[in-house]
Amino acid sequence: MSDFLDLQNGWYNGLTQGLGQNQDSFQIIQPAPPIASGTAANPTFWAYYNNIPPKTLTAQFVASGGNQFYNNYRGLLSALVPTRQIDVKADIGAENFAAWHAYVQTQPAPSMNQIPTMFRNWAMFNAPEVANIGSSDYAAILLDPVATAQNELTLVYTTPMGLPVNFDWQLNYADMVNQLASAPPRSFSFDSTSMNTNVSSSWAGSSKSGFFGLWGGSSSTSTLSEQFASSRIQVNASFEHILVLPNTPGAWYYSSVMGLAFANQTGNPWSDKSSINWNNTFGPNGNMQYFGANVIVASGMSITVTSDASYSSLDQQTITSSGSSGFWPFYSGDSGSTSTNRVTFNQDGHMTITTSSIPGVPVVLGVNVLPAGQFVGHSSSLGISLFESAKAFAAEILAAA
């Protein structure tokens, strides 16, 4: 016989598996708040990605707007310095530099990107022995990932008055709705007799406090709830459309720089002048330990739960009149809301609860919360290679090549 917590844990695992999610990263948003379209649809939708979820004691998502990716990223970029200082004058010689400097000023305002080639062309005739090293130097200056990311952020995402511009993400609310409409269906079932009640490996670990108010309308220790929890419970869930939607921050975000910062706990690229450092960014006190990488959205949800306990007619009355608002994701909706549910009893007193959501209305089921290492993982290799090549940059070798 299972108790209430077992059932809750079992359901969490069942849902996680049923949705094809990994226990390590899946966090259920509950109660599932719909995304209402309207003026604030994009910011509301992006907030799922931008609000960094607190690591709650349970796998339950507790929404908070206190910790924000975009703000933190701006803070992070204020704590970084360029990867390397390149001394062009020393590399090409002071005399050559003076001659080149005089020449370049006679040219009609060159764009920055033209400088390496322009130098090379000039040097081929005037200082051929430093043509390669000089043009490599200029290219390396232009390519510095940290300085470039900082420059971009201040230029595009800062107003002329110096104030931050609102953030964006690449996919917006309308994109999500479109993708959801063509997303595949999914269904799964769950049986309490064969459930896995171990949640110790879930991302938030196990917890004594129940994360599902499984049976609303009565406390988890009430007789009715115990009867329910100890019965054989079968769940059949189907979704007309279900979508795991990864999203990428807008042009304000340079994943390579974030990877670079994550990969180096001390020293470059961290500035020793800032009180923002690796530990208070990615460490145990950090504000960027986790990221909501994907949002799991569904529409056309239909879930049927059966319990083989024999409910007395009094129990049946209590359950029916209480609206049975409780077994996640059940809602006793009325017209106009996103979902409705119905409770029926057969002649043996066995209970069936059916919940369905309005087709086409997106309901958020959960988010994938990834630790920083994983989140920047896909990009950090690029960041590291940029960093390594910047560090290993040896003008002499290039020049000799």
Added chain:
Amino acid sequence: MTTIFDAQTESMTAITDGWYNQLAGSLNLSTQYFQLLQPPAVPASDQNLWDCLNVVPPVTLKFNRWFYQQPTFFSQYAAVVNGLSFPESAFIEDIGADTYLEWKAYLDSLAPRPPANKLPSVWFQWAIVHAPSVANIGRSDLSTQLLIEGAQAVLQPYEGPDGKPADFSPALPDLKSTLQASSGASFRFDSASDDPDVSNSWVPGEDPNYFGIWTGSSAAFHVSRKFASSKITVSVDFDHFATVPVIPGPWYNSSLLHQAWASQATPPWIDSTDWQNYFGSTGSFTQAVGSVVVADGITLTLTSDAGFTTAEQAIIESLAAMGDWPVYCPVSSVAVSNSVSAGPGLLTIRFQSAPGNPVVLGFNVLDIRSYVGAG
């Protein structure tokens, strides 16, 4: 730990804790975060709503807004940010005094002078030709300075006597549309089978309920104690119900608040004792509202079998407009109604809020550590 309740308020506290557990269980709220608001807010404007959200909540399961005088979230945030100081930019030092003079001469020759956000780019364009070795450190310094100053500067329009009021997300129309698309909930409470045990909640210790039967009455009143020890049933219907994250407006920068919390040292703090004043165990900024718990279209019917005297019945009936346990919502607009009918051995209270008028029932409260992301 033994909890010692004031016997006078014990019975009201017990049924209110039972109601707290009931709400949490029925609405799938975690007792590790949930807090009841007494009285609830029924905002009629954005400003009403934001005034309700703009608070540092106290450490209690039952936030009695008449009793607890809490500072606003904005005031604490602004005080913290204004208590921080960042080192002067090392721009001149990093690029060298000679280069700085040349750059300054160039900059002065530009008309109009480039706006703040273009300064790093203008510098870089100039420096790649004239001072390539410090081009990157220079633009990094200028960018960094802008990022730091911008985070503090966004606060300025909200400060001072003519400052803009602190705004939050959601605004009232967005909250209404979210609720409109949200599901409803209905449940029953019965004092005969309720669960007043809050020892596993986020406030396990002494935490009395201050109000009695009606809003503003004392839990210690004889009539309140009589009510609290009677058999009480409540049946509740919400047309719509939602938990919505509270996001401070553009004046807020999560990175600055986190930086203040994560570093006790000077700098970034100007005054080395400030950290304790705000974030220490008795500090003024140890909690924040993570999300708000809101219902729309409430229909609530309460019955009590308390044996009130005729005089007591008359008082309870005459004060119906104050609002009654458990929601304690005063009838302050046509959006809500509260009627009481009292007879021998049966008190019936009917509370309703009209559809389209969100009622803020409570908060999910995070400690400041979790709020700024440190888990």
